[in-house]
Every structure is written in structure tokens, then in C-alpha cells.
Amino acid sequence: MSVAHRPDRTELGSRVRGAVLGPGDAGWDEEIAPFNAIGVHRPALIVAAERREDIEEAVRYAAGHRLPVAVQATGHGVATPADGGLLISTRRMDAVAVDPVARIARAEAGAQWHQVIEAAAHHGLAPLNGSSPLVGVVGYTLGGGLGPLARRYGYAADRVTRIHVVTAEGETREATPRRHADLFWALRGGKGNFGVVTAIEFGLVPVTTLYAGGLFFAGDAAEPVLAAWRDRTADLPEEMTSSLALLRLPDAPFIPEPLRGRLTVHVRVAFLGTPGDGEKLLAPLRAVAPTVLDTVREMPYTDVGEIHMDPVEPTPYHERSILLDRLDEAACRRLLEVAGAGSGCPAFVVELRHLGGAVGRPAPVPNAVGNRAAAFTLTTVSPPAGPADPARSVTAALEPWGTGRAYVNFLTGPDTVGDARRLYDPETYERLVRVKRRYDPHNLFRFNHNILPGPGPTGPERRLP
Known part of the structure; x- marks a missing residue:
């Protein structure tokens, strides 16, 4: 590696087709802005890549100047802000x-x-x-x-x-x-x-339609709805993927009126069978309590975003998760104590996703996605807060039912970044370390849930200064 010196964007600009931006340049703020505004990037330079060769040149330049590299397409999963590094924006490469x-x-x-x-x-x-x-x-x-x-x-x-x-x-x-x-x-x-x-x-898979959508219940029905959903997951066919969320949505015009400014329970379902079979599977849930909103219908797959109704405008939030190996009555009681009515939970969303089925089996071609024996994910989406963020108490309270691990895609925001070993079983993590050491021994790519290269055959861990 060459000796570090002040980045010269003129030098890099002559080597790439896309724009090279420095702090204060026109377009800088728009380029660094992630969808999840919890992470504010402060890189030394941005490369607005337009082609593969731009990325190759940007990485070579960064390695030669001892600049760690970050990548952003949409910024939904921002982890560590790209402070002092080189940010490669890939959003123009969208073919x-x-x-x-x-x-x-x-x-x-x-x-x-x-x-x-x-x-x-x-x-x-x-x-x-x-x-x-x-x-x-x-x-x-x-x-x-x-x-x-x-x-x-x-x-x-x-x-x-x-x-x-x-x-x-x-x-x-x-x-x-x-x-x-x-x-x-x-x-x-x-x-x-x-x-x-x-x-x-x-x-790709041969799917054109789904029987899918959401069942919304008033917050005071959370206990029986959660119990009924948990019981239903015990024998659901693999054709149904579902989750249950406790929602605290703002009192805002873009929120459906029955859900504004109050606790509601949202059961999300996607079923690959007939609407008739789907109706039968959901009947025990619909019998528990009246719905305040029912959006379940046969829909074209192009409407799949309507199931969860995730935000479409950028917003700051922390996302935390743990994996659960079971969800018994005691776990449900504990969840409602820390996230139900009267708990003071600040999270917009507290969600349980049902796993099992194909995600519980090994991949046809082995990969590093592990923790496949988990039964559920528990995820919280909460507004920005300080070190004593009360939303942390939700996942902490359910740790006795946890596997000891978390799902990496449901960890966003700088304070969710920690020891990456909590994301993988020991054998998988050690193998990842060996691959990291082979392909990125100086840890150029470290603005993430970082897997350290570890000690090599000739010395201690190698890392950019």
C-alpha cells in the first residue's frame, strides 16, 4: 500500500466516467443521503459510478490512498457511516x-x-x-x-x-x-x-398471483390475536409466509385512518394457494376479534409491496433483531409486557416473522446464510434515540427465547454495529474470516457489519490505518 495523502479528485476524475464529488460540491447532499436517514455519511470523496470500470478505478484509487470504501445503492440498510472514506454510489447502474x-x-x-x-x-x-x-x-x-x-x-x-x-x-x-x-x-x-x-x-420462480395482504386488529386484541397467530404457525403449509406486527403509526394523512396514532396489530400474510384455501387458513384469526382493516385479497404479484406497506419516503430509524428458537406462551406474555398496550414502547414496528419451511433447510448450493434452525425473527423499527434507547428493551426481554444470534439484514443504524460473530455460527464465521483474509486482507471494505480479516500467517490482523 502506498503512503496515505490527501485525496485528489482531479486524479480520480480523469479515470472514471461518473462524477467525482468532494464536500460542498453540487449534488453532494443528494448523493450521500440514504433512505434510512439514521446514518449520515461524511466521506472524503464520492464516485457516482456509471459503469463497472468506474468501480474498478475507484477501488484501486482507494486502496492506493488508504481510503476505506463504502457502497450505497438506496441506503435502506445503512450500518456504519462512511466517515473519511470513499463512497461509491451505484444508483445509476440500474439495468x-x-x-x-x-x-x-x-x-x-x-x-x-x-x-x-x-x-x-x-x-x-x-x-x-x-x-x-x-x-x-x-x-x-x-x-x-x-x-x-x-x-x-x-x-x-x-x-x-x-x-x-x-x-x-x-x-x-x-x-x-x-x-x-x-x-x-x-x-x-x-x-x-x-x-x-x-x-x-x-x-426466478413461477408465481403470478398471491392471496395476500393484512389483517389489522385494535391494540386491545393483541393478546388473543398473538396467541391465535402463534398457534396457527404450528401447522401452516410452506405455501404461507406470515408475520405479526405491533404497530404504532403516526397520526398522519398518509396513514389509513383506522391505524393513525394508536396501537394496532397487523398480521401480514402471503399465500401461494387458492383464495379458498387461504380463507380457511385465516378463519381462526378472523374469528378472534373484529378487524379494523382487512386488505387480504387475491393480488397480482406486482402488488406485493401492499402486504407490509413499508414506508416509501426516507425516514430515520433504528432496526434491531434477534432470532428466536421458540415462541411459547411465556414469550408472548413477555413480548406484550414490553411492547403491548401501556408498555411505553417507542417502536413504530415490533414484528415477529415466522420462519421454517425452505428457510430452515440448507441452500441447494451452500452459502453463508446460517441460523436456519431458528423459528422466528423478532425485529423492532424505532425512531432515533440516545444510548439508553428504550426500544432495546424489547429484544433484550426476549433473549431467553433467543438463539443468541441476529439476522444481519434487520440490523440498521450505527448503534447496531458490533461483533459480527453474533450473526453467524462459529464455523461459518471462521470460514468468512479466511475468505476475508484472502480477498480483503487490509479490510478496505469495513463500513458494514464488519468481518475482520484476522491474523495472517505472517503477523497480526491487517487493517487500514
Whole structure:
């Protein structure tokens, strides 16, 4: 590595097609702004990449100048702000292509899921996107990708067939099950620790419609609704993926009137069977209490974002999660104590997602998405707060039912970043460390839930100053 010196954007600007921005330049604020405004980036430089070669040059420049590298497409999953580093903005690289015969989609670094959903729907196919169609394809998939079809088809990472990635030396590698197989394994679950993904290819599934939507109940029905949903998950077919959320939504015009400014219970469902069979599966829940809103219907897959109704405008929030190995009556009581009516819980959303099914089985091609024996995720989405953030108490209170681990895609905001070993079983983590040491020994890519390269054969851990 060369000796560090002040970044010269003129030098870098001569090597890339996209704009190179410094603090104060026109467009700077728009380029650094993430969807989740909890993280404010303060990089030394931004490269607004327009093509793969821009990313290669940016990484070479960063390595030569000892600048750690951050990547942002949409900024939904921002972890560590890119302070003092080089931020590569990929949002202009958003091409999407679908091969309907092979049932394969290809998405560039900045593509969002709504683009893939629309392109695939023309051919009677669907991707394994997440709850929000506005999330970036690459970041979501590298973290595993747990979406509305998860129990039937698994994690999005399980369907990946090819990844083009620029590693720390500034060279593009094609990672597949046969080429750079160790890197292919690590990228699918290890997030952005190993390079900058410029394009990703993945399988699509033959889905055109869903029986899906939400059942909303008043907050005072939380106890019986939670109990009924928990009981229902014990024997649901894999064709149904569901979750239950305690919502505290603002009293704002963009919120449906029955949900404004009060505690409500939202059961989210996505069913791949007939509407008649779906009605039968939901009947025990509908019998518990009157709904204040019922949006469940047969819908085209292109309306999948209506199930969770995630925000469409940028907002600051912390997202925390733990994985649960069971959800018994005691766990439900404890959850309502810390997040139900009268608890003082500040979280906008406290959600339980039902796992099992395909996400509980090994991937067809092994990857680093682990913790597959977990039964549920517990996630909180809460407004910004200080070190004593009371929303932390929700996940802390359910730790006795936890696996001791968390799901990386549901950890956003700087204060969620910690020891990455809590995200993986020991064997998976040690293997990730070895891959990191091979492809990024100086930890160039560290603005994330960082996997440290660890000690090499010739000395201690290697890290950029």
C-alpha cells in the first residue's frame, strides 16, 4: 500500500466516467443521503459510478490512498457511516434483464426490486424480493434476503447463480459455484465485506398471483390475536409466509385512518394457494376479534409491496433483531409486557416473522446464510434515540427465547454495529474470516457489519490505518 495523502479528485476524475464529488460540491447532499436517514455519511470523496470500470478505478484509487470504501445503492440498510472514506454510489447502474427460458434475472448494482418484479411479471415469473419493492437488489440479497415467499422458496441468496464483484485489488471477479467458489459462498450471506458487487444473477420462480395482504386488529386484541397467530404457525403449509406486527403509526394523512396514532396489530400474510384455501387458513384469526382493516385479497404479484406497506419516503430509524428458537406462551406474555398496550414502547414496528419451511433447510448450493434452525425473527423499527434507547428493551426481554444470534439484514443504524460473530455460527464465521483474509486482507471494505480479516500467517490482523 502506498503512503496515505490527501485525496485528489482531479486524479480520480480523469479515470472514471461518473462524477467525482468532494464536500460542498453540487449534488453532494443528494448523493450521500440514504433512505434510512439514521446514518449520515461524511466521506472524503464520492464516485457516482456509471459503469463497472468506474468501480474498478475507484477501488484501486482507494486502496492506493488508504481510503476505506463504502457502497450505497438506496441506503435502506445503512450500518456504519462512511466517515473519511470513499463512497461509491451505484444508483445509476440500474439495468435489469430477464431470461424467461432459463428463469434467470440479472440486476446491476443499483437496481431496485420493483424493477425486477415488473420485468419478471411479463413472463409469469417473480423474484424472491423483500417486503419493500424500493430496496436495492444487491444489498438485500447479500444479507440473505427474507421475503414474502421465504417459507416456500427460501432466502433470495439461495437462488443466486452468478456474482460479478470488484475485490480489493480493483479487479472484477466472476464468482459462481465453480469459479472463486469460496468467494461465491461468502458473498451470499456475508454482506459487503468482500468487495463491490457490480451485477448479480439469480433464479426466478413461477408465481403470478398471491392471496395476500393484512389483517389489522385494535391494540386491545393483541393478546388473543398473538396467541391465535402463534398457534396457527404450528401447522401452516410452506405455501404461507406470515408475520405479526405491533404497530404504532403516526397520526398522519398518509396513514389509513383506522391505524393513525394508536396501537394496532397487523398480521401480514402471503399465500401461494387458492383464495379458498387461504380463507380457511385465516378463519381462526378472523374469528378472534373484529378487524379494523382487512386488505387480504387475491393480488397480482406486482402488488406485493401492499402486504407490509413499508414506508416509501426516507425516514430515520433504528432496526434491531434477534432470532428466536421458540415462541411459547411465556414469550408472548413477555413480548406484550414490553411492547403491548401501556408498555411505553417507542417502536413504530415490533414484528415477529415466522420462519421454517425452505428457510430452515440448507441452500441447494451452500452459502453463508446460517441460523436456519431458528423459528422466528423478532425485529423492532424505532425512531432515533440516545444510548439508553428504550426500544432495546424489547429484544433484550426476549433473549431467553433467543438463539443468541441476529439476522444481519434487520440490523440498521450505527448503534447496531458490533461483533459480527453474533450473526453467524462459529464455523461459518471462521470460514468468512479466511475468505476475508484472502480477498480483503487490509479490510478496505469495513463500513458494514464488519468481518475482520484476522491474523495472517505472517503477523497480526491487517487493517487500514
